[in-house]
Amino acid sequence: DVKVTQSSRYLVKRTGEKVFLECVQDMDHENMFWYRQDPGLGLRLIYFSYDVKMKEKGDIPEGYSVSREKKERFSLILESASTNQTSMYLCASRRDEQFFGPGTRLTVL
């Protein structure tokens, strides 16, 4: 079975902190994705990566950056967390369909 893991299920940070969300997949997928999920808005794509060190902006990249140094790992970085980044963050990797991690619920105070 494909497994996508995320480093934390719940995270509480303060405004202005730098936040790292880690995602690891074990199926050698080239494509990896970061979404945020908010009630009534569905899933919105933040960034995706189609290979090591390759990335593309999604629909809402402002305030975020990403890093993909190894094929299995895709990190989302909030350079200076703000309260409007409080959300559920979902990582996914893909061959044909996307496989999702369990999500990280981030609260920024």
Add this chain to the structure above:
Amino acid sequence: AQSVTQLGSHVSVSEGALVLLRCNYSSSVPPYLFWYVQYPNQGLQLLLKYTSAATLVKGINGFEAEFKKSETSFHLTKPSAHMSDAAEYFCAVSAFSGTYKYIFGTGTRLKVLA
């Protein structure tokens, strides 16, 4: 360009009744279509997918969906709802184009009444 519309953000059915969750898509290229389910505080799990083979697609947990090109629809159905089906359901469209991006609908929360 692609888009997905899910009609009804909340749907309630009685246990044992038919489940029908609606999804309409727009795509300038032949689409790949997916239904995902999300249980509380969990990630999304694939229910079924359409990738240009059979138009009637069977998925897990007794769900199925039919691709209707003329109606640009991909509605999800289950003949008999079970309490464990209560969850949020997302329809998604993708094109086998350069970016491999998915476009997700805003979700439909299914409530099953005893």
